[in-house]
Amino acid sequence: MSFFKKLRDKMFRSSDKIGEGLEALVSDAPPLAAGEAAPVTPPETSAAKPGLLGRLFPSAEADEPRRELDDAMLESLEDVLIQADMGVDTAQRVSANIAEGRFGKKISASELRRALASEVARIMTPVARPLPLYPTKPQVMLVVGVNGSGKTTTIGKLASQFKAAGKSVVIAAGDTFRAAAVEQLQVWGTRAGVPVLTAPEGSDPASLAFDAFTRARADGADLLMIDTAGRLQNRADLMEELAKIVRVLRKVDPTAPHNTLLVLDATTGQNAITQVEIFRKIADVSGLVMTKLDGTAKGGVLVSLADKFGLPIHAIGVGEQIDDLAPFDPDDFARALVGLDV
Ligand SMILES: Nc1nc2c(ncn2[C@@H]2O[C@H](COP(=O)(O)OP(=O)(O)OP(=O)(O)O)[C@@H](O)[C@H]2O)c(=O)[nH]1
Numbered sequence: 011m012s013f014f015k016k017l018r019d020k021m022f023r024s025s026d027k028i029g030e031g032l033e034a035l036v037s038d039a040p041p042l043a044a045g046e047a048a049p050v051t052p053p054e055t056s057a058a059k060p061g062l063l064g065r066l067f068p069s070a071e072a073d074e075p076r077r078e079l080d081d082a083m084l085e086s087l088e089d090v091l092i093q094a095d096m097g098v099d100t101a102q103r104v105s106a107n108i109a110e111g112r113f114g115k116k117i118s119a120s121e122l123r124r125a126l127a128s129e130v131a132r133i134m135t136p137v138a139r140p141l142p143l144y145p146t147k148p149q150v151m152l153v154v155g156v157n158g159s160g161k162t163t164t165i166g167k168l169a170s171q172f173k174a175a176g177k178s179v180v181i182a183a184g185d186t187f188r189a190a191a192v193e194q195l196q197v198w199g200t201r202a203g204v205p206v207l208t209a210p211e212g213s214d215p216a217s218l219a220f221d222a223f224t225r226a227r228a229d230g231a232d233l234l235m236i237d238t239a240g241r242l243q244n245r246a247d248l249m250e251e252l253a254k255i256v257r258v259l260r261k262v263d264p265t266a267p268h269n270t271l272l273v274l275d276a277t278t279g280q281n282a283i284t285q286v287e288i289f290r291k292i293a294d295v296s297g298l299v300m301t302k303l304d305g306t307a308k309g310g311v312l313v314s315l316a317d318k319f320g321l322p323i324h325a326i327g328v329g330e331q332i333d334d335l336a337p338f339d340p341d342d343f344a345r346a347l348v349g350l351d352v
Pocket residue numbers: 155156157158159160161162163164185191238239240241301302303304326327328329330334
């Protein structure tokens with residue numbers, strides 16, 4: 011199954027919500043009753059085949075209800091986007107851009123969907139950047155984020171992908187706060203076939219980071235990924251802990267860490283915005299990973315993150331399995347978000 015199909019299937023809640031919202035905007039007709047068949051497009055008359063045949067057998071899309079794009083409809087569009095967690099500013103900007111050249115014209119739900127998908131893709135394209143790899147050995151990736159955002163899982167998935175790509179990877183279990191966190195990372199390390207360096211519960215994560223760095227360097231590893239604890243209850247402690255990790259890493263290599271990945275949980279919706287603001291103050295965040303895009307109606311938050319911060323989005327997580335992490339593709343994401351098939 012292509013990753014797009016998987017993303018589309020898994021992001022069903024976002025796309026359903028936006029898709030239904032758009033249909034409702036354009037049509038006053040009651041929705042199809044359960045069990046009632048949707049109109050089927052005859053194969054020869056699909057939009058991909060315009061011309062004579064298309065004119066003789068108008069496609070289902072041509073029969074779609076249309077409604078004039080006016081102020082009221084734009085306002086409702088904004089509401090649909092806000093409900094999908096795009097945030098007020100981004101929702102307004104997106105709606106205004108969609109109105110350009112279309113205001114006062116009759117528009118169908120399919121046209122609206124396509125317009126929205128291309129607007130979302132336009133916003134996301136500049137931030138869609140794969141995780142950069144440098145020739146530095148080892149390249150140090152510090153992984154930060156609030157509790158439960160998916161840091162450990164993301165490290166496991168990334169380690170497995172880098173390993174499969176022929177890189178030698180070392181993981182440091184820098185969340186020394188909970189014994190369970192270390193065990194969880196060891197499970198991922200075993201799955202990925204990657205060594206996990208640990209320290210006793212409650213010990214100093216910075217000294218583990220230092221040991222892991224010197225060991226990874228001595229071993230000639232390509233990548234060192236450092237997991238961290240995500241306790242935000244006490245921001246000063248966390249700030250101090252992360253600052254100390256960075257300080258000791260820089261004793262070994264003044265250019266480290268080479269990436270600081272902030273892992274965000276899509277289901278937290280607009281809260282992700284606050285998390286970016288906080289973590290940017292605490293750490294030198296170089297890029298984002300958005301997890302749990304499967305089964306959330308809040309995928310729109312990614313659009314508002316891109317619009318607001320312009321930080322690179324490296325990857326997205328759509329499940330708990332080892333291969334449920336993919337590079338961020340703006341077109342696939344936009345189409346999945348609005349519920350377009352192709
Ligand atoms: N559905 C889904 N679940 C995910 C995804 N990524 C992580 N999870 C789940 O989210 C939960 C938390 O993930 P962790 O990786 O433990 O999060 P963490 O940031 O390390 O959490 P702490 O160590 O407590 O700070 C786990 O149950 C994961 O399986 C994802 O992309 N989709």
